[in-house]
Amino acid sequence: xxxxxxxxxxxxxxxxxxxxxxxxxxxxxxxxxxxxxxxxxxxxxxxxxxxxxxxxxxxxxxxxxxxxxxxxxxxxxxxxxxxxxxxxxxxxxxxxxxxxxxxxxxxxxxxxxxxxxxxxxxxxxxxxxxxxxxxxxxxxxxxxxxxxxxxxxxxxxxxxxxxxxxxxxxxxxxxxxxxxxxxxxxxxxxxxxxxxxxxxxxxxxxxxxxxxxxxxxxxxxxxxxxxxxxxxxxxxxxxxxxxxxxxxxxxxxxxxxxxxxxxxxxxxxxxxxxxxxxxxxxxxxxxxxxxxxxxxxxxxxxxxxxxxxxxxxxxxxxxxxxxxxxxxxxxxxxxxxxxxxxxxxxxxxxxxxxxxxxxxxxxxxxxxxxxxxxxxxxxxxxxxxxxxxx
Numbered sequence: 001x002x003x004x005x006x007x008x009x010x011x012x013x014x015x016x017x018x019x020x021x022x023x024x025x026x027x028x029x030x031x032x033x034x035x036x037x038x039x040x041x042x043x044x045x046x047x048x049x050x051x052x053x054x055x056x057x058x059x060x061x062x063x064x065x066x067x068x069x070x071x072x073x074x075x076x077x078x079x080x081x082x083x084x085x086x087x088x089x090x091x092x093x094x095x096x097x098x099x100x101x102x103x104x105x106x107x108x109x110x111x112x113x114x115x116x117x118x119x120x121x122x123x124x125x126x127x128x129x130x131x132x133x134x135x136x137x138x139x140x141x142x143x144x145x146x147x148x149x150x151x152x153x154x155x156x157x158x159x160x161x162x163x164x165x166x167x168x169x170x171x172x173x174x175x176x177x178x179x180x181x182x183x184x185x186x187x188x189x190x191x192x193x194x195x196x197x198x199x200x201x202x203x204x205x206x207x208x209x210x211x212x213x214x215x216x217x218x219x220x221x222x223x224x225x226x227x228x229x230x231x232x233x234x235x236x237x238x239x240x241x242x243x244x245x246x247x248x249x250x251x252x253x254x255x256x257x258x259x260x261x262x263x264x265x266x267x268x269x270x271x272x273x274x275x276x277x278x279x280x281x282x283x284x285x286x287x288x289x290x291x292x293x294x295x296x297x298x299x300x301x302x303x304x305x306x307x308x309x310x311x312x313x314x315x316x317x318x319x320x321x322x323x324x325x326x327x328x329x330x331x332x333x334x335x336x337x338x339x340x341x342x343x344x345x346x347x348x349x350x351x352x353x354x355x356x357x358x359x360x361x362x363x364x365x366x367x368x369x370x371x372x373x374x375x376x377x378x379x380x381x382x383x384x385x386x387x388x389x390x
Contacts, residue, residue: 003029004271007087007106008097010035010042012202013120013146016264017095018045020271023280025049032086034098034106037061043068053077055086057102084109093271095146096121099204100327101320101374104128105367111141118270120146122221127320128370129224130363143225144270149218150225151266152245152257157226160249167248168228170218171238172297173198175210178237182301188340190333198241198261204330211343212297213326216308220319223312230312235305237295242284260284303344307351317360317373318351324377325350325384332385339390346384350377 004021008014014035021028030049035042036057043065046054053075056065062078069076077085087094087106094110095118096103103121110117112135119125124132136143145151149170157165176195177185193210194203201209208214215235222233241261246254259265260282268279299306304326311318329343338346354360359373 001029002027002093003031003091004093004095005030005032005034005086005089005091005110006095006097007032007034007083007103007110008095008099008121009033009045010038011097011099012200012205013097013263013267014095015041017097017267017271018049020264020268020279022048031089031091034083034086039064039068046074047072050074052089053086055082057083057098080105088113091115093118095267096124097146099202101127101323104132104370108132108135108367111135111143112139114139114141116142116144116273118144118146118267120267122147122217123323125221125224126217126323127317127374128365128367129221129319131365131367131370133224134364144273145225146263146266146270147218147221148261148263148266149245150221151269153222153226153247155269156245156247156255156257160247160255162226164249164251165228165232165247166250167232167234168222168226169234169236169246169248169254170215170222171236171241171243171245171294172212172215173209173241174237174239174295174297175212175214176206177210177301178239185301186339186341190336193333193340197239203334207330207333208326211304211340212302213304213330213343213347215302216304217323217326219305219308220311220322224319230309235297237297239293239295240289242289242292243294258284303348307344307347310351314351314355314360316355316362317365317370318355320365320370320373321351321354321360321377322347324374325381328378328381329385332382337390338385338388342385342388346381346388349384350380353380 030051034055055077059079065076087109093116096107097120104124193207196206246256262281311322325347329346332338
């Protein structure tokens, strides 16, 4: 029986992971579930799966969680320290699906135990890739990608010589505004940006898809995880979201991973790796799918892609700066303080201000240094947002 923990259990990735586990309950022993403010969902899932402990990130919600678990025998806790303690509990497999840089410390804690970390939290590699990979090597742990694009690359590379890889292509749906006239983007509302044409995801990642910041993070993540050079990593807009990534080899051949837009495939692959097991994912009907389109992304529409390439070239803690500025700019957009198009301008401004600092040039950062740069970048992003308040 595989002992598993799910960090970020109440989000879309966490819920898809739970869906797979509950279909085969005799195969899994659930150790810890963590979540945010959706206490009813967290407690219900903990009861259904018989978890050892449920943890909310918010201290003020601990009484509510305790009441929801009363009589179940399931432990409860709250706060950042409790999240890290949950990640440290002995487990064979830990899903890292906490949204944002908040997922970094619990993920590092899980790796320190030598476990297998299924990484859906792309911000961890973007902000502290060298630190995360160094921790995995030091403790004999393994990181498996759960982003659909990186899972696709990972699968296409099975049995292949990495030295024979010439390029990788990450696909992007183009998000909610892929067909909008450019002049309309500044007036785009939060509600409009929160409606993805293909995927059912949380609000923040859906808006990141509309701005292509999601894909920008994935470019950086691909460089950190697989060690490709920036020049080897390409992005194509693929509106159908059926081809998740392609790997090109030195002989000109391309290996593509094709499947329906269902995150349970990438999650299930990581959950069962190195084996493949049947999953409740619909078989793809290529005839019904019709023509598959691919387009070069317009970086005027998606400036986040240009910024990601600058981050990869800079190295050091540029990724931590980029992510923190992006998260704060997104906060301000969701709050209605800035325009949709202001987000990329703010990130650009913050990068220009901070990437040349001595701290940002560090190629072997500690968690404390990552946190320091994250704090500086957020403060800088807030200041840049203040000049654009509507």
